[in-house]
């Protein structure tokens with residue numbers, strides 16, 4: 596059964612580790628992440644962007660697939676199904692479809708409007724036992740058309756949004772989505788520390804986890820980050836493994852064209868990436 600992400604992230608923050616949010620794109624992705632979480636006895640959050648939701652045939656399709664796998668693959672570790680960077684309307688769609696967690700990305704609204712909409716969604720989510728993440732300060736890179744420059748959030752604005760009762764908070768600390776450019780300045784631990792000083796026990800979320808050096812990840816966890824989003828890294832691993840298979844001509848040997856064979860190296864690559872992240876984040880054996 597899906598659970599909200601509130602308890603697992605409270606435990607993570609108190610225990611000084613982080614739970615990975617791994618975005619899903621199809622059945623192989625979902626199965627690879629769930630099996631890896633179970634094998635490593637780790638809590639996990641499945642992230643779904645609006646674009647991926649549309650791609651996979653809609654939110655209800657995803658809820659059906661995930662719930663089916665939890666039962667048939669005997670997944671017993673805590674699993675949350677979370678809308679990533681949701682608009683106001685899609686937060687409602689996902690809550691109606693059976694998601695156990697949503698993120699409202701109101702970072703492009705003026706702060707007053709972000710506050711008003713967040714407040715309403717917090718009340719609605721909590722009425723239904725669903726966890727909710729909010730974002731302050733836009734996170735750089737491009738995610739489903741929302742573009743930012745890797746800026747740092749204002750800690751006072753973070754405090755204002757935290758006080759609305761959100762369960763965990765994403766704040767820009769120089770992190771960006773996608774691949775990091777060669778001239779990237781690194782995370783702003785000063786900003787992260789200032790945010791944690793004002794938001795206390797609230798679990799903080801680090802978006803754009805792909806390509807941040809391991810020592811920075813560990814320092815961010817020590818400063819209150821309890822959820823780290825990983826998306827691009829699984830995509831790169833999947834693409835590289837698939838490319839290798841095709842370039843070796845394996846799809847032309849025997850029944851190598853069978854999708855169950857063709858997609859197997861990519862599936863294994865996702866599993867390896869997820870396992871590596873769970874070890875780095877410290878969530879192994881924390882289910």
Ligand SMILES: [Zn+2]
Pocket residue numbers: 680734738772802803824
């Ligand atoms: Zn993000």
